[in-house]
Amino acid sequence: MAILPRDFYNGDTVCIARELLGKYLVRVLDGEPLVCRITETEAYVGRCDRACHAFGYRRTARNAVMFGPPGHAYIYFIYGMHYCLNFVTEPEGEPSAVLIRAAEPIYGIDTIRRLRFGTETPAKMTTYQRKNFMNGPGKLRKGLSLSIVDNTTDLTENELFVCDSPADIGLPCPPSPPPEVVTSGPRIGVDYAGADKDLPWRFLLTPKR
């Protein structure tokens, strides 16, 4: 199975957030696959989580896609200038999603760099740019040229999807990363969520020491 099927998303949001680490996010833009390896995620569960936009099954025009079937993109505008990419999870009617917080670019790097830093493609990136390529939800979505018009995109079609390996879509396998471990902790930017702010629903892939 090249593209992860809808069943992958039809389950427990916290488990799926962890399982997404190390998988490959693919965005096909003008026929070119932009591929990055997912390194950080967060789970949001409407049923029980005050940090979730759909807490208590509160449904609005913005979060409507979370109430539909799993395996769709939920993209919203935040802080007056950023968009964030989420994957809708759980069976239809259980509004939940995984926020994709960070990834490492693997293929299509020149295009991703152009999308991130403008039409100029510097021969050499600063160390600041190199270290901060896609290490945040707003940066990641910009590097993949996603915006509000991509909200509700079906992740089982050919334009935006996840796979286990670049080989699944006919690209060479990248070198294996150095040994890594999964760590978890409280989510970012949810201090308003009462006790739920401390839920350890942020997952990161970090080098093993």
Next chain:
DNA sequence: AGAACGATCGACT
């Protein structure tokens, strides 16, 4: 109709 705020980023100390 108006006000408050946010699942962030980048610049700066």
Next chain:
DNA sequence: GTCGATCGTTCTA
């Protein structure tokens, strides 16, 4: 580590 930018979404009335 701190802090300002900036505007759609949501809530109140």
